[in-house]
Amino acid sequence: MKRVYKENQHGTKEQCIFSEMMNNERLPLLERKLGRLIDDAKFLLGAGTDAPSQAMAITMFHILNNGPVYQKLQEELNCALPEPQANPSLVMLEQLPYLTAVIKEGLRISALVTSRLPRIAPDEILEYNGWQIPPGTPVSMSIYLMLRDETVFPEPLVFHPGRWLEQGSNLEKYLVPFSKGSQGCLGPNMAYAWCYLGIATILRRFMLSLFETTEENMTIVRDCFNGQTKPGYNNIQVKVLAEFTKA
Numbered sequence: 001m002k003r004v005y006k007e008n009q010h011g012t013k014e015q016c017i018f019s020e021m022m023n024n025e026r027l028p029l030l031e032r033k034l035g036r037l038i039d040d041a042k043f044l045l046g047a048g049t050d051a052p053s054q055a056m057a058i059t060m061f062h063i064l065n066n067g068p069v070y071q072k073l074q075e076e077l078n079c080a081l082p083e084p085q086a087n088p089s090l091v092m093l094e095q096l097p098y099l100t101a102v103i104k105e106g107l108r109i110s111a112l113v114t115s116r117l118p119r120i121a122p123d124e125i126l127e128y129n130g131w132q133i134p135p136g137t138p139v140s141m142s143i144y145l146m147l148r149d150e151t152v153f154p155e156p157l158v159f160h161p162g163r164w165l166e167q168g169s170n171l172e173k174y175l176v177p178f179s180k181g182s183q184g185c186l187g188p189n190m191a192y193a194w195c196y197l198g199i200a201t202i203l204r205r206f207m208l209s210l211f212e213t214t215e216e217n218m219t220i221v222r223d224c225f226n227g228q229t230k231p232g233y234n235n236i237q238v239k240v241l242a243e244f245t246k247a
């Protein structure tokens, strides 16, 4: 099969997910057929847009709903990005401790995926903590409950970015919004990149306030794979109070 590459504006050949899949001899032919690739493309579009946009919106709500957090974040961003119009680099933003803490806390508190993600070992007996789990038994944990476990995250419903600065790496292993392991989410790096770039760019350019949006617009009451609010409440509105780009 001929290798298909997309050329970017500089004439350099770029790899993309689908050319890699089509050309990967290790994948069974069935998984390289058009129908299968279309299914994967649809899944990628859903998985790669719904969860990250919801996580960013929920994080933004908590920033704007929490004066001291908003102020501290603005101070850090103003200092790191003296020119509000400049496009920040991801590498630079990743070094900002408070922005990093805010993003982690946003991913924790949004706890987007509420459904359990069972795995089944078809042929082997799993051993765990003295238990033997027979082949064919679905086994799962709950991301939602882990991210809201008060023994790990005291006051779990409170948006408190400081917990990541105080306890930092001790908490890291409990931050599982993307699940873990070989079947885990494909896009954590991309999701983090969007959160850094999106949140920093918007907050450096605009002064915002919430508009007709309350905790009720955040409260998850239904498990629809991604947790959902009461019908009709799944939206966050803001007002632009000032634009800094023309400073």
Ligand code: HEM
Binding pocket: 043, 044, 047, 048, 049, 051, 052, 055, 112, 113, 117, 143, 177, 178, 179, 180, 182, 183, 184, 185, 186, 187, 188, 190, 191
């Ligand atoms: C905040 C953003 C995101 C969250 C919270 C999230 C969460 C998750 C979770 C919990 C799973 C299930 C993993 C499992 O079964 O163990 C998953 C699967 C997946 N996600 Fe994400 N995701 C996010 C962003 C993205 C992005 C940006 C992409 C793609 C660009 C993406 C692509 C996928 C794909 C392809 C799978 C299926 C993986 C597989 O079954 O092998 N996700 N995601």
